[in-house]
Amino acid sequence: MTLDYSPFLPWPLLAVLTGVVLLIAVFAIWRGIRGAWIRTLAALALLAALANPVLLQEDRDQLSTIVPVIVDRSQSQQTADRMTMTDDALASLKTQLARFPQIEPRFVDVNEDRNSDVPSTRLFDALTASIADVPPSRIGGAIMLTDGEVHDVPGVNQALGFDAPIHGLITGKPNEFDRRIEVIKAPRFGIVNEEQQLVLRVFDDGPSPGGVANVTVRLNGDEIATLQATPGQDTPFSFKVARGGPNVLEFSVAGIPGEVTDANNRAVHIIDGIRQNLRVLLVSGEPHAGERAWRNLLKSDASVDLVHFTILRPPEKQDGTPINELSLIAFPTRELFVDKIKDFDLIIFDRYQDRANVLPMLYYDNIAQYVENGGALLIAAGPEHASPESIAMTPLASVLPAEPTGRMIEQAFYPRLSEQGRKHPVTRGLDGSGDEPPHWGRWFRSVDVDRPQGQTVMVGADNHPLLVLNRAGQGRVAMLLSDQGWLWARGFEGGGPHVSLYRRIAHWLMKEPALEEEALTARTSGRTLEITRQTIGDAPGDAVVRYPSGKTENLPLTQTEPGLYKAEKRMDEIGLFEIRNGDLTTLAHVGAVDAPEFKAMISTTAALKPITDKSRGLVTRVVNNAGAVTVPPILPVRGQVRVADNDRMAIRMTNETVLKGIDTLPLFAGFAGVGILLLAFGAMWWREGR
Known part of the structure; x- marks a missing residue:
């Protein structure tokens, strides 16, 4: 209850009147004028009435004490045991808080930071956001229900923004252990078939069972090695990049019975394979318009080392020119097809026909074995492939996907994609293939073949096979059954996508992962x-x-x-x-491979203990020795919490109130004020009447 004034006259005027009254009163009392005291009291009562004193009575309600409860729902909490512990502890905590009507809990579920590429558990950010609209004086404390793997714990000297205890309720069991594996150091790129090295490490978090860990290594899904790794120590591993493009290395460490989770028992590393100096052997059976298209395409690729031979002077061509006047290079058949055949990534026979005096039959068998062992062969066929001298009549026939019938199809046609060709990555989406007829120029002849194997991805006149792709052993073979791709290169009738087609065929033959059918x-x-x-x-x-x-x-x-x-x-x-x-x-x-959320999975009280000790809070596990979930009781405290309680969670109760209204009582209003004034003036008149 307080006293206030609501004057009827301005305060300066009341002050002047009061001064005048006091001067007159002092003068009258000094001169001994009869009734001076009574007149002074009557004047002061009148001045008090003009000042209008008002008695104020405030109507206030007690405000609730805010207690944020931060519940960790991050990925490290998503094991079956911890989810059960969290739910049971949360239910018990809600029951306890319901017994205190002056406590207003705010429950906040926190997942890991999903907007980040390096996810982490940030409970204190969630705590700050949950109390952003609350004055610090109303915060009675904070309770965090978590496994202890919190990644934004403030420093001991860092201000929290409020003076109240922080309590940690820790899920999980004491003495937990977990085994995980990480790739510590590894190259991002590697040259195909060259030795590469990386370093991995197996970690045992918590009490280690000791011994060595078995690590299985897979490359592109195929198991390539088994390692013996000592936990806590670096383990080097050497390997060869299998192919161009992305190569996936997977490391899997054997789990331990009773570990927290096996979700982090695998690690993956992707290394991009780079083909250095691809070696391509192009053998042209005779000069023709199409060989320049192949040569220009292969020479334009800086990563290709092209070896190109053209049979300019076959043995049957005798024009009487003396040998010493010829400047031709002898065809090094033995060196190419026996000694160094394994050095080539791709062999192309462009309109080549069998000439016994050039390539003996044994060499064709070497080429077939080269394909069977993983090599790549492309046949660009013309009329020679339908002749008796066709290379299909040699031991090379064992790896060829189609057998010629001996007939040439002499008919204008648009090369079209077959049903499989529309799906196959070598031909799918070729520029102009979606139109009918295709938006490219015509060809005029092709080799007729019988019973093609593999996939026929392009067809010619009357749906006869035009481009056939097939696997032979570990290698691959492609047959382009026309020699008129050069018409597209020359722009005949608008040309066509010969560069894309030729390049895709070559990359498929060399096992480019992006061009795999399945x-x-x-x-x-x-x-x-x-x-x-x-x-x-x-x-x-x-x-x-x-x-x-x-x-x-x-x-x-x-x-x-x-x-x-x-x-x-x-x-x-x-x-x-x-x-x-x-x-x-x-x-x-x-997410990042070294994301904090996934790096450590065992529960711990150590992370929160410095901040709970500083705030005089409590950190404890919710599972007792008997395996039951228990939550410490809540202790309401009036005033500042000065001492931590090892068995109870202290909550500082707020003294804050909210003003609902004010009751006013004017002291000189109504009959009371009139009575006082009448009494004062009546006493004055009575004294005057004496």
Whole structure:
């Protein structure tokens, strides 16, 4: 209750009147004028009435004490045991808080920072956001329900923004242990078939069981080695890059019974294979208009070392020119097809016919074995392939995908994509192939073949095979059954995509991963997983995604082009994802490999203890020795919490109130004021009447 004034006259005027009254009163009392005291009291009562004193009574309500409860729902909390502990502890905590009507809890679920490429558990950021609209004096404390793996704990000397205890309720069990594996150092690029080295390390978090760990190494899905790694020590590993383009190295360490999770028992590293100085052997059977197209294409690629021979003077061509006047280079057949044949990445026979005096039959057998052992062979055929001197009549026939009938098809036609060709990555989407007729020039002859094997991706006149692709042993063979691709290079009738076609054929033959007919790939962009399925068959169905936590999900693959299916989804977990579709499997890592959220998985009280000690809070596990979930009782404290309690969670109760209204009572209003004034003036008149 307080006293206030609401004067009827301005304060300066009241001050002047008061001064005048006091001067008159002093003068009257000094002169001894009869009734001076009574007159002074009556004048002061009148001045008090003009000042209008008011008695104020405030109506206030007690404000609640805010207690934020921060619940860790990050990925390290997503094990079955910890989720159960968290839910049970949260239910018990809600029951306790409900007993205190003056405590207002604010429950906040916190996932890892999903907008970051390096996810982490940031409970203190969530705490700050939850109390941004609350004065510090109303905050009674904070409770964090977590496994202790918190990555934004402020320093001991860093201000929290309020003076109240912070308590940590830790899920998980004491003495937990977990085994994980990381790639410590590895190259991003490597030359194909050259030795590369990386360093990996196995970590044992918590009490280590000791001994060595077995690490299985897979390259592009194929197991290539088994390592013995000592936990805590670097383990070097040497390997050869298998192919050009992305190569996926997967390291899997054997799990330990009882470890927290096996989600971090695998690590993946992607190394891009670079082909250095691809060696291509181009053998032209005779000079013709088309050989320049092949030569120009191969010479324009700086990474290709081209060895080109043209049979300018076959043995049957005798024009009487003396040998000493010829400047031709002898065809080094033995050196090329016996001694150094394994050094070539691709062999091209361009309109070549069998000449016994040039290549003995044994050399054709060497070429066939070269293909069977992983080599690449391209046959660009012309009329010679339909003749009795065709190389299809040699031991090379064992790897050729099509057998000539001996007939040439002399007819104008537009090269078209077959049904398989529309899906095959070598020919899919060739510029102009979507039109009918195709938006390119015509060809005028092709070699007729019988019973082609593999995939016929382009057809000529009357749907006769034009481009056939096939595998032979570990190698690959392509047959282009026309020698008139040069018409496209010359721009005849608008030309055609000869550069794209020739280059794709060559890259497919050299096993470029992007041109595989059946392939499953996955890549990540931030937290988004992008899956690509390539097939020349029917719709492949859904992709099965296995999350790092172990759960699985089916993602439907949507066709974007013939033979090309894709799926895309933003993931709510980080770590190594396994994607399957049919017999194909691939891996992708979402988020940074060294993300704090996934790096350590054992529960701990150590991270929060400095901040709880500073704030006089409590940090304890929610699971007791008997395995039951228990939550410490809440202790309301009036005033500042000065001492930490080892068994209870102290909450500082606020003294803050809210003003609901004010009751006013004018002291000189109504009958009371009139009575006082009448009494004063009546006493004055009574004294005057004496």
